[in-house]
Amino acid sequence: MSQEEDTARLVHDVLGADVVGIYRHGSAVLDGLRPHSDLDLLVVSRRRMTWRQRRALVDGLLRGSGAVGPPGSARPVELTVAVDTDLRPWHYPPRCEFQYGEWSRAEFESGELPSPVSSPDLAPLVTMVLLGDAAVYGPPPGRVLDPVPHEDLVRAFAAAVPELLDELWSDTRNVVLTLARIWSSLVTGVISSKDAAADWALHRLPEGHRPVLVHARAVYLAQQEEDWENTAQRVRACAEYVVGEIRRLLARGSVPRLGR
Numbered sequence: 001m002s003q004e005e006d007t008a009r010l011v012h013d014v015l016g017a018d019v020v021g022i023y024r025h026g027s028a029v030l031d032g033l034r035p036h037s038d039l040d041l042l043v044v045s046r047r048r049m050t051w052r053q054r055r056a057l058v059d060g061l062l063r064g065s066g067a068v069g070p071p072g073s074a075r076p077v078e079l080t081v082a083v084d085t086d087l088r089p090w091h092y093p094p095r096c097e098f099q100y101g102e103w104s105r106a107e108f109e110s111g112e113l114p115s116p117v118s119s120p121d122l123a124p125l126v127t128m129v130l131l132g133d134a135a136v137y138g139p140p141p142g143r144v145l146d147p148v149p150h151e152d153l154v155r156a157f158a159a160a161v162p163e164l165l166d167e168l169w170s171d172t173r174n175v176v177l178t179l180a181r182i183w184s185s186l187v188t189g190v191i192s193s194k195d196a197a198a199d200w201a202l203h204r205l206p207e208g209h210r211p212v213l214v215h216a217r218a219v220y221l222a223q224q225e226e227d228w229e230n231t232a233q234r235v236r237a238c239a240e241y242v243v244g245e246i247r248r249l250l251a252r253g254s255v256p257r258l259g260r
Contacts, residue, residue, distance in 0.1 A: 003039060003064065003074055008136050010060040011043050011079075014053050020044040020084050021138025025128040030193040038102070039065075041136065042129050043081040044144055049097055054113045057081075061100045062108060076102040082122060090146040092155065093120045103171060123148045123156035127258070128191060153258050157182045158250050161243055168239055172228050176216040176235070179242045186249045189256030195220055205241065212238035 001009075008022050026040030049057075057079075066074030081098035096119035100108070108114075127148050129141045138144065160182065164175045181197035184190070188200070198217040202210055212234050218224040228235060249255060 003077075004041070004136060006064055007039065007041060007061075007077055007079065010057065010064065011041075012137075014056045014060065015043070015045055015049070015081075018046045019137065020046055021141065021144050022136040023129045023138075023141050024132055024134040024136060025125050026078070027193055030128070030132070030191070030196075037075065038078040039075045040078045041080070042125060043079065044084050044087065044138070045081055045097065046084060048083055048116070049081065051113070054098060057098065058100060058108050058113055062105070065100070065102060065105075078102075080122070080125060084144065087122070087126065088144070088146045090126075090148060090152075092123065092149075092152040093118045093159075094122045094126075095119065096122055103167075120156040120159040123153050124191065127153055131191065150255075150257050154186070154250070154255050157186065157246070161246060165239065165243065168235065169232075172235060173216045173219050173226060176213060176239060176242075177220060179239060179246070180213060183242050183246050183249075185258055186246060186255050189258050191258060201242070204245075205238070209234070209238040209241050 011022060012019055021044045023042045023044070024040065025042055027037035061077055061079060064074060065077035077100065079098075079100045080096060082094065083097050086095040086097070095116055097116050098114045099119075100114060104112075104114075126145055130145055130147060133140060133142065135141060161179070164178055168175050177194040177198055180201040181192065181194055184192060184197040184200045192200070195217050198213050198220075202213055202217075205213060212231065215224060215227075219226045
């Protein structure tokens, strides 16, 4: 049984008949999983989760989700749960019922549980689910989810920037690549994989900023070991340049309709 099947079984064991559908998003529906890609899944549920369900789902994911390792080892799992009535009819920002990600493993291992929060990030997530049209379980996503209005997707990208900058030192590779993807999406109207977005951005970055993005892309593709030692100034300068381009595009207001 695959890790995706194991994760889907865990979801069914915990949420039972409340599961409407389980859908892929992220790299799996863009250009395919990369060596450092998470297993990204959206679960649509009929009901809000209880404390016991949150505890059981976190415990199962702590066992089944892993850091990127040798071939055949477990991938990190990013699992998001949203209630169907929080996504349809669409409103912004929607409520995220539960989210597990490896970036919070230490907190989860110490006993913390994911709480419901308003989540602008669900806008690009739902958009990727609809574009990918890949159901692990349940009806096609187009029968469960409303399309995200263009304006809300742009608002979600804008809301993501400050949070990404806060995580620049704790998750440097992912932040640098995600900023490149936001920049690329706002210019081209295409939501692409992180490495494809990096390829696009490298042709538009000043030469002095390119080594940071080159290294982030190479690590993501498992071509290099991650090493940001003695690069803090270059990383910050690269991130600030990309953020400046993103903010300039948002201020101009002429962002092409986002899709694929």
